[in-house]
Amino acid sequence: MSSSLDTAGTAAAPGENGRAAPPRQARKGGAEEQQRLPLLALSALAVAVFLTSLTETLPAGLLPAMSGDLRVSESATGQTVTIYAIGTALTAIPLTAATAGWRRKRLLLTAMAGFAVANTVTAVSSSYGLTMVARCVAGVAAGLAWALLAGYARRMAPVPLQGKAIALAMAGIPVALSLGVPAGTFLGETLGWRVAFLAMTVLTVVLLLWIGAAVPDYPGQERGDRPRMLRALRVPGVAPVLFVTLVFVLAHTVLYAYVATFLNDLGMGRSTGLVLLVFGAASLLGIWIVGAQIHRRLRSLSIASALLVAVSAALLAVLADSTALVYTAAFLWGLGWGGVPTLLQTAASDAGGDFADAAQAMLVTLWNVAMAGGGVLGGILLNLIGSGSFPWTVLALLLPVLAVIVLARHHGFPARRPGA
Template structure:
């Protein structure tokens, strides 16, 4: 949906600087999207008690959100391809405000789940356009850096937002946490309206049909890597507390995740600094770092210091992955197919997150929590093979325009 991708915006053309007020607004949109998805994880006991359901049933608030995103990202992206980007982003953020408001006041479990589904739909809209929007606000040589700034919202949400939301939920009640998310979304709507430049949607005559995007060279390798890499990550991340409990570190889950989150922030900075020149090398490093972390957890999980080292390596490898994969699929899609490819990436990402929970549950039932790191290593083998082999398209040695 980028009819003018190769042209710098009026803001950035003279100096080549990033339009930080606009990009930080998009990063805040990513923060809202990620935190709205994961916030229930830290509030499950209070939510289940208040809604009179089991914690397992309350936990479906995360699943329903992911299902809403996975089911609607592709059709909604196709239906809104011609919309101006600012209008579409404002619509998505308004959807978050409504959904979080309903969640905060609802006393009905079905109504709460419906609100969570609507939030997932809003996330599908947002995720499918944010990376492309960021790229269209800057000159071509700054595309990757702009996406890195925007994607910083993910590790900030995971490392700071979720603990803060959990603390507020415990101190003031879980409904207050969701109400504050509404306040953030409303403020963000005003921020976007005032400071984010508008760009057009894609002209109908130049638009690649949604389901033809995989035919564009390079798109399929990136989508495959996304599906399997996210699946590998989620198998371990979704059950990290269970794994740590199994190896005698059940009381250290918060510290392990803090190390992971801090390393993820470092990863975002490193990726942002180098992605416009070294996307392929950084992607290979990302996979290898996560693999090294899994290997440490597989072999030395009984050594607490090495578990923390593994968490740091995991964060360094994973933190920049959303930026790397979204940039790779946008590069592969080109002017006509990038947003269609982004919508597919969003769908596969959420399918992999849901699948990771299922696969992890199966592994836990058949084997033991110690099987998680070995499953990650197994899944990373084809990921590494595809990234290595996609030298011409997908993860090229040289990025066009960089």
């Protein structure tokens, strides 16, 4: 500061060159304050990510009970996952553009409130059609929240800690996959699937209070500054990040969506829960590593993540007859995949610059398109070739992913992040 007084109003002592200098303790405290993450607020965002991720996949563990109550087949009930992804994919971009001027906290509260209403309707509905509508609305609300959350976390943190802030917010994904889905399935099997969805509503209501109390507010964009999606797509670096998002998530989903079938064909069907637990634990480790290093090593971490998932797929393709190597592959898969959401959302925000919100909306859209596409592609491969084709497909898809990351060294996945 240019003033000769420090923030406490105490006169600054003269330095060796005669200039006024702030007290050492004040300087140190100011630096520490600037480098501190708002953990309570970021944890609220992580819970929002957890709830949206868990709600998307929860029906997969509750299909028999849900199909019985809704009086439809299990395959029809499984489309409640698909319609969620479709709702997100179709509306993330237009809704993000339409709400660009909204204050950020108001928008987040609105999205999570819609999420709570949709889960409540799902829990009490006895009509398959109404359930599908509610699931679509939940997907719409989740897509709006997802397009907002990474940028929100980024704005809360000082530049050197922005990667860590996004990593903390995105930690809800591996937690949902590794712990949330098994816990939700157990709750549904014990007390009924409707209780599992009502529990999601209760948690969301608590989260709304948490956001209201702990999360800071930020203004939206002025009308003249609101980004257009096509303009964002022309910004150098945005297209490579979106391509990597689409193909990487597609590769992951082809195997993950049918991992139970794949393991069952290997004779490890009863070990599916344990394999997923190993995957989830490794994912948490991966996101911790990414959060600690992303500020300076986004490019190398992105390459390493793709390579780890590729090595995992190679092990499953060639050496899946070894139980120990299957667990090794699951660990490498989780280690590589855990930090991918953080890496891609950070890369999209960096590349997008002034169009970061638009880039995030397109990323969320393509992410969900890839998830839906992975389920469809996996089903086709399963029927035509068999589950043994999944690891080879993952390998084939990761080759262009690695190529684009390596080639996008100036824009998209640069050797040095802006501000690093």
